[in-house]
Amino acid sequence: MPTTAPAALAFADVTTSDSALRRFLHGLPGVDAVGLEARAASLGTRSIKTTAKAYAIDLAISMIDLTTLEGADTPGKVRALAAKAVNPDPTDRTTPTTAAVCVYPDMVATAKAALAGSDVKVASVATAFPAGRAALPVKLADTADAIAAGADEIDMVIDRGAFLAGRYLEVYEQIAAIKAECGDRARLKVIFETGELSTYDNIRRASWLGMMAGADFIKTSTGKVAVNATPANTLLMLEAVRDFRAQTGVQVGVKPAGGIRNTKEAIKFLVLVNETVGEDWLDNHWFRFGASSLLNDLLMQRQKLATGRYSGPDYVTVD
Incomplete structure (x- = not known):
């Protein structure tokens, strides 16, 4: 299997310089926006039925990063979320666990303790989430604190202001520094906030920039802005990781986050993965959903397939 070893x-x-990096990034092929959106829409029409649907639902559940990122988060809320991650449907113990629980750094220790003995990872947003506007020493300290508390994964957000101003080397060096801080202790997800990057060309450039700097995952969004994951921007990022692996041998994961709320939408994203990058990415080590509200709909659809009855939202826990 391809590794996530640094591709630097x-x-x-x-x-080596801003000008060299700019030449490379602006030399990437331009994105045909109409063609990209048409392909994403076309793949979204694929019909998935019966056994394949049951498989897709379980796969989607196993790919969710169950997340709480609110100022009002409490240890009790985090423990409840961890319990749901380990046992999403208490009426059916065959239900897969989710991939991870994602929290702020100060809640990592609580999540780690609650998830002890399970395979569910602890992810933590760091680096001045969600704006990414802080000095590098602050971002490094934020990352170090989360890892020391037990985080298995770090979700960092780039400084979009620096990126949009063309300070690509600054963004590259910050990602590389956070990756070095993670070392082999935690996997690094790099969040672009695609809704603020304005163009598909910028999303492609950010994808390559993040991967070149050592990202283990590239992630669409924080979930804190109006435009988050879409089929088109996720397809574009999938194409980027495919091309990056072809060039370097390094495999990088993809995480669409925000706005994916029901089973039908989740399956469309899985079709994008299968048709664009193939089975190598159809695993939660390489593909995640940042969509906590999605889990309840997946559970209701799973129950319907098993029993023939649609139980409704009252039969699943409220996050």
């Missing part, structure tokens, strides 16, 4: 050596010649 493969791009050493283009990461």
Whole structure:
């Protein structure tokens, strides 16, 4: 299996200066927006039935990063979320666990303790989430604190202001520094906030920038803005990780986050994965959903397939 070893050596010649990095990123093929959106829409019409649907539902459940990122988060809320991650449907113990629970750094220790003995990972947003506007030492300290508390994964957000101003080397160096802080202790997800990058060309450039700097995952959004994950921007990022692996041998994961609320939408994203990058990414080590509200609908659809009856939202816990 391809690794997530740093790819910096493969791009050493283009990461020595802002001008060299700009030439490389702006030399990437331009995105045909109409064609991209048409392909995403076309793949979304694929019909998935019966056995394949049951498989897709379980796969989607196993790919969810169950998340709470609110100022009012309490240890009790985090423990309840962890319990749901480990046992999403108490009436059916065959239900898969979710991939991870994602919390702020100060809640990592609580989540870690609650998830002890399970395979569910603890992810933590760091680096001045969600704006990403802080000095690098602050971002590094935020990351170090989360890892020391037990985080298995770090979700960092780039400084979109720096990226949009064309300070690509600054963004690259910050990602590389956070990746170095993570070392082999935690996987790094790099969040672009695609809704603020304005163009598909910028999303492609950000994808390559993040992967070149050592991202283990590239992630669409924080879930804190109006435009989050869409089939088109996720398809574009899937194409980027496919092309990056072809060039470097390094496999990078993808995480669409925000706005994916029901089973039908989740299955469309899984079709995008299967048709664009193939089975190598159809695993929660390489693909995640940042969509906590999605889990309840998946559970209701799973119950319907098993019993023939639609139980309704009153039969699943409220996050």
